[in-house]
Structures are given as C-alpha cells and as structure tokens.
Amino acid sequence: MNGELTAQATNAAIDKGVRQFQGVLSGDDLSHAHKLLSLMLPPHGATVVDAGCGIGETARLMADLRPDLRFVLVNADRHQLDLAPRKFKRLLADYCAMPLPDASADVVMFCYALCDDERAELALQEARRVLKPGGVLFMHEPVNVGGGNVALWSAMCSHLRTPAEIGALAGDAGFALDWSGALCGADQFEVLTGREAADQIWRGVASAVFRLVRRCEVTDAFSRHERVALQFSGGRDSTATLYLLRNFWPRMTVYHVDAGDQFPETRAVVARARAEVEAAGGRFEVIRTDVEASRHEFGLPSDLVPADHTPLGRAVAGDALPIVGRYECCARNIMLPMHERMRADGNTLLVRGQRDSDFATPPLRSGQESGGFEVLYPIQAWTGEQVEAYLRGQGLPIADFYPEGVLRASDCMTCTAWWDDGRAQYLRRFHPKQHQVFIARATQVRDAIDRQRAWLTKEMEA
Ligand code: SF4
Structure with a gap:
C-alpha cells in the first residue's frame, strides 16, 4: 500500500474506533494487549521493538500494563508513526533495516506486520541481529489455516503463510520455537468491513502467535x-x-x-x-x-x-x-x-x-x-x-570514575597494587581521605622495594 492509501485506511479505521490493526484475541483492546503480554513473557525492564508498529496503540496499552518495559516503535509509514505516542522512541524505518545496534533489544514483535510480506526472511534476519542472546521474537500474525486462502487472495491479492511455513522461516533465521498457537480473532475486521465481508475475506485465516528464542552459543x-x-x-x-x-x-x-x-x-x-x-x-x-x-x-x-x-x-x-x-x-x-x-x-x-x-x-x-x-x-x-x-x-x-581517566574498576579504593589502574589522580580529586591512606601505604611499599632494589643496583655497578 502506498503512503496515501495507508493514510486513508488508517484514518478510516481510527474513525471507526479501531486503533490496533490486528485480530483481537481477547475482549477489548486492553484485554488483547494483556493477552499478548501473557504469551510474550518479556523480562522485567525489557526493551521491546515493535516492528511495523501501526499507530503504536498496542505498545501504548502494553506500556500501561507493564510500565517497566521500554518500547521502540519502527514504522516505514510517516503518517502512522506521527500518530504514535511521542513518549516512545519512534524510528521511521523499514523493519528489514532498523537503525538499531546489534544485540540491543530483548524482544522484537511483529503484530500483523509481516502478513504476506515477501521479505519476511530478511525481516526475521534483521530481528535476529538486533536481539540480544536469548532474546524473544514474538509474532502475532494472520496465518493460512484453511487451505489455499482463496477468499483473501481474491479480495486483497494477499497470500498468507501457513504456521508451518512461518516456523520454517524463523528456524532458518536462527530462532528456536518456544510456543505457538493459532487463536481466533477477526473482530476488528468485522468492524471495518462488516460481518459478511469479513467472513468472506477471513475464511481460512486465523490469528497465530509464535514465541521464539534467538539461538546462539549462550x-x-x-x-x-x-x-x-x-x-x-x-x-x-x-x-x-x-x-x-x-x-x-x-x-x-x-x-x-x-x-x-x-x-x-x-x-x-x-x-x-x-x-x-x-x-x-x-x-x-x-x-x-x-x-x-x-x-x-x-x-x-x-x-x-x-x-x-x-x-x-x-x-x-x-x-x-x-x-x-x-x-x-x-x-x-x-x-x-x-x-x-x-x-x-x-x-x-x-x-x-x-x-x-x-x-x-x-x-x-x-x-x-x-x-x-x-x-x-x-x-x-x-x-x-x-x-x-x-x-x-x-x-x-x-561508574563515575571511568570518564575521569580510571582505566579499570579496582575492587578496593586504597589498594597499593594494580599500579596501571590510573586510580590515584581520581582518588586525590574525589576521595581525598582515601588518597591519603593510599599514599601513606604506597610510600611504605615503595620504600621497601627501593631498599631491595638498591642492593641489585649496587651489585650491577660494582
Ligand atoms: S590486590 Fe588490591 S584490589 Fe585485590 S583484593 Fe587486594 S587490595 Fe583489593
């Protein structure tokens, strides 16, 4: 869909009260977000990348339920991204080339984002790149469970993958399946298209959830x-x-x-x-x-x-x-x-x-x-x-001492060893009492070394 069509469709959906552009798995929008979280199981404080985030409504509801999570929203469509909550980091980008560092996310989620995208393989490889070891790839996607998807194809020229095809794609991209299930949820589309059309279009289609883990040496x-x-x-x-x-x-x-x-x-x-x-x-x-x-x-x-x-x-x-x-x-x-x-x-x-x-x-x-x-x-x-x-x-x-030139985090402030730590100058500026202790003890150590060293020097010069 080009930008103008996406903007029209987005505005039409919002006018009808639809803000999460996906099948709803449970009750109202908040219950749906709760259900997704219960299947995603993000760790406390996790960074969650919503790849193809729509208008960020799912992330907004999830953040209400789990304020500890940090969301990064990725969408290639400027109109939708502009409508997304400003409190999140928002990236105008293709989910196949996200401007995020390697191993920076705990979860990457696709919620009705991949659908029939022919570049799904690339998208999953990119998700693997940005995920930390053991990070979670979470997909809530429409899948073909009823044969050839003839109805959807004739209505929208869309050909969805089967759960097995999605599982194989994810496996090839380096993920191990943790959990998956096909769950119904076409309510949103009834609102948009009317019941009869929705029944036609979504015949043979189900919402499926996949929770996969990024495989690696860890x-x-x-x-x-x-x-x-x-x-x-x-x-x-x-x-x-x-x-x-x-x-x-x-x-x-x-x-x-x-x-x-x-x-x-x-x-x-x-x-x-x-x-x-x-x-x-x-x-x-x-x-x-x-x-x-x-x-x-x-x-x-x-x-x-x-x-x-x-x-x-x-x-x-x-x-x-x-x-x-x-x-x-x-x-x-x-x-x-x-x-x-x-x-x-x-x-x-x-x-x-x-x-x-x-x-x-x-x-x-x-x-x-x-x-x-x-x-x-x-x-x-x-x-x-x-x-x-x-x-x-x-x-x-x-630790604050690194920007001040300390090279290693010493386990002990007044340690008289580890002379290559670069610690003394920092001690003198920020911990003067400990610096005095260090200098007094280091002087004792140096004097002892000098005395013994003097014998060596004397022998060599004899
Ligand atoms: S060598 Fe220094 S850093 Fe190591 S335990 Fe002893 S005092 Fe602490």
Missing part, C-alpha cells in the same frame, strides 16, 4: 547446565555482559564480592544491577570479605614483592613490612571466596565479562572447562570501544 550453553553463575564486579565489561544476558536473569545467579573497601561509585552500579536482576526474578548474591583484616594479617598488596618482605623472607630478615603479590591478595579476598561460593551453590556454568583484547594470550575460551566450571564469555570478541558504546546506547550504569 542459549546452547545454558541448555547444558542446571545452575549458572555470572561473576559481576560492577566494572564496564561485567556490566555489559550482565545486561546482554538480561533474558537469562531468571535462570542465573549473579555473584559479587564486596571486600569492604569498595568505591561508592561501584556500589551504586551494583545496587542498581541488583535491584533490576531481582525484579526480573534473578538471584543476586553479595559475598562480603574483609580486605583490611587481610592486609594486617598477610601484608599490603604490591605489583613487585621484595624477597625480604615475603613470609619466609621476614623470618630471615627480621621485622620487615609484610607485602604480598596482587594476585595472591585478590585471590584471597575476591576470587577464592567467590569461587568457593559458586561451587557450593552447585553452579556448573560460569559466565564472565572476559575479553580477548585484554590479554596477549587469553587464558581460556568459551566452552572450555576450568575448576569444575564450563566457562562462557559472551563479549569475548568485543573491543573496549564496543563495550563503551553498548553501555551508553543502552543507558546502562557506568
């Missing part, structure tokens, strides 16, 4: 495991990974360690993530450790450990300041408590925000096993720029 990995753990530090990479897997939140437990010296900026990110995960039916566990007690007992962490300051060295060299390697300190206070808890809870799949570009040689790849877990790294191939763009594009929480 869905495959989740299908192999009963219990799944996601390690969450509150840093950029783990935040991107967590939200990329929003559709899996009800099936996973998020683990976070607070060692007692956390940036308040990180704590704010963790608080928001926790609230959203729990609202979506996921579990969020915070494991508390005491890094200050560990520093007193085992020593200050450092990127260099002088021999005289190790436990054995101190036994020989006397009462030197205890110093431990950064990996040992992190293992004791962060990694091991988390690992032990995840094992005790029976998890067998471990999801982390590890990226290849952070390593010269990545220690593990997705699908490999380590310490009793299969590991899954959904953003393994992403660059740092992609992570940043993803977080900003999705409006996700980012």
Whole structure:
C-alpha cells in the first residue's frame, strides 16, 4: 500500500474506533494487549521493538500494563508513526533495516506486520541481529489455516503463510520455537468491513502467535547446565555482559564480592544491577570479605614483592613490612571466596565479562572447562570501544570514575597494587581521605622495594 492509501485506511479505521490493526484475541483492546503480554513473557525492564508498529496503540496499552518495559516503535509509514505516542522512541524505518545496534533489544514483535510480506526472511534476519542472546521474537500474525486462502487472495491479492511455513522461516533465521498457537480473532475486521465481508475475506485465516528464542552459543550453553553463575564486579565489561544476558536473569545467579573497601561509585552500579536482576526474578548474591583484616594479617598488596618482605623472607630478615603479590591478595579476598561460593551453590556454568583484547594470550575460551566450571564469555570478541558504546546506547550504569581517566574498576579504593589502574589522580580529586591512606601505604611499599632494589643496583655497578 502506498503512503496515501495507508493514510486513508488508517484514518478510516481510527474513525471507526479501531486503533490496533490486528485480530483481537481477547475482549477489548486492553484485554488483547494483556493477552499478548501473557504469551510474550518479556523480562522485567525489557526493551521491546515493535516492528511495523501501526499507530503504536498496542505498545501504548502494553506500556500501561507493564510500565517497566521500554518500547521502540519502527514504522516505514510517516503518517502512522506521527500518530504514535511521542513518549516512545519512534524510528521511521523499514523493519528489514532498523537503525538499531546489534544485540540491543530483548524482544522484537511483529503484530500483523509481516502478513504476506515477501521479505519476511530478511525481516526475521534483521530481528535476529538486533536481539540480544536469548532474546524473544514474538509474532502475532494472520496465518493460512484453511487451505489455499482463496477468499483473501481474491479480495486483497494477499497470500498468507501457513504456521508451518512461518516456523520454517524463523528456524532458518536462527530462532528456536518456544510456543505457538493459532487463536481466533477477526473482530476488528468485522468492524471495518462488516460481518459478511469479513467472513468472506477471513475464511481460512486465523490469528497465530509464535514465541521464539534467538539461538546462539549462550542459549546452547545454558541448555547444558542446571545452575549458572555470572561473576559481576560492577566494572564496564561485567556490566555489559550482565545486561546482554538480561533474558537469562531468571535462570542465573549473579555473584559479587564486596571486600569492604569498595568505591561508592561501584556500589551504586551494583545496587542498581541488583535491584533490576531481582525484579526480573534473578538471584543476586553479595559475598562480603574483609580486605583490611587481610592486609594486617598477610601484608599490603604490591605489583613487585621484595624477597625480604615475603613470609619466609621476614623470618630471615627480621621485622620487615609484610607485602604480598596482587594476585595472591585478590585471590584471597575476591576470587577464592567467590569461587568457593559458586561451587557450593552447585553452579556448573560460569559466565564472565572476559575479553580477548585484554590479554596477549587469553587464558581460556568459551566452552572450555576450568575448576569444575564450563566457562562462557559472551563479549569475548568485543573491543573496549564496543563495550563503551553498548553501555551508553543502552543507558546502562557506568561508574563515575571511568570518564575521569580510571582505566579499570579496582575492587578496593586504597589498594597499593594494580599500579596501571590510573586510580590515584581520581582518588586525590574525589576521595581525598582515601588518597591519603593510599599514599601513606604506597610510600611504605615503595620504600621497601627501593631498599631491595638498591642492593641489585649496587651489585650491577660494582
Ligand atoms: S584490589 Fe588490591 S587490595 Fe583489593 S583484593 Fe585485590 S590486590 Fe587486594
């Protein structure tokens, strides 16, 4: 239909009180939207793309019922899009080429949008591109259930697909069927065309609903495991990974360690993530450790450990300041408590925000096993720029220290190790008390290293 005809048909329908241009599955318009939502099952806070949105009435009603959902309306027809609620993001675009980033939506829905469109294959491929792993393709479409669709063809030159044809198309596009059913609902068309004509035109046609899931390595990995753990530090990479897997939140437990010296900026990110995960039916566990007690007992962490300051060295060299390697300190206070808890809870799949570009040689790849877990790294191939763009594009929480030049989200504010974090300048500006603590302790560590280093220099210059 060209733009002018679409505008005429749209206005005529609205004049007759029809605002959702689709078969109504249940009662009035609001009940219909409720029925669709009950079949769609969007996760809490989901981004839902309404592809071919009409005048956005279905999205408007759904948003009334589920205010947590964020709708993006896509329509190639300017007149219809102009009539859609302005509170939603509205995109004048073909649903076969949506101006949306990869993996940015939790649900893509087509409601009487594909119908007989010959480009359905392209549209479903595009839906797959914009969906996150495990994202839902939801279709409420008219289907041919009564033979050759002769009546519809002669009335409107329209030839609908059978449910089996739609299922095959979606399968080819990379979706796995979760649920489908053919449900009646031609009431809207009776209003538009009169009962007799509607009976003629829609003979052999039913409204069918398909709920399909975007297949990928993540869905495959989740299908192999009963219990799944996601390690969450509150840093950029783990935040991107967590939200990329929003559709899996009800099936996973998020683990976070607070060692007692956390940036308040990180704590704010963790608080928001926790609230959203729990609202979506996921579990969020915070494991508390005491890094200050560990520093007193085992020593200050450092990127260099002088021999005289190790436990054995101190036994020989006397009462030197205890110093431990950064990996040992992190293992004791962060990694091991988390690992032990995840094992005790029976998890067998471990999801982390590890990226290849952070390593010269990545220690593990997705699908490999380590310490009793299969590991899954959904953003393994992403660059740092992609992570940043993803977080900003999705409006996700980012700790305030990143824009100020801190490179990594340190687990501990006053840590005397991880010298390449770029943390000290930020501490001095925004957390002066913690900066003083850091400087006092780092001075002790540096003095110890300098003393031991001086012996090496002396030997080399002798
Ligand atoms: S961040 Fe620093 S202080 Fe905290 S556990 Fe790791 S090495 Fe220890």
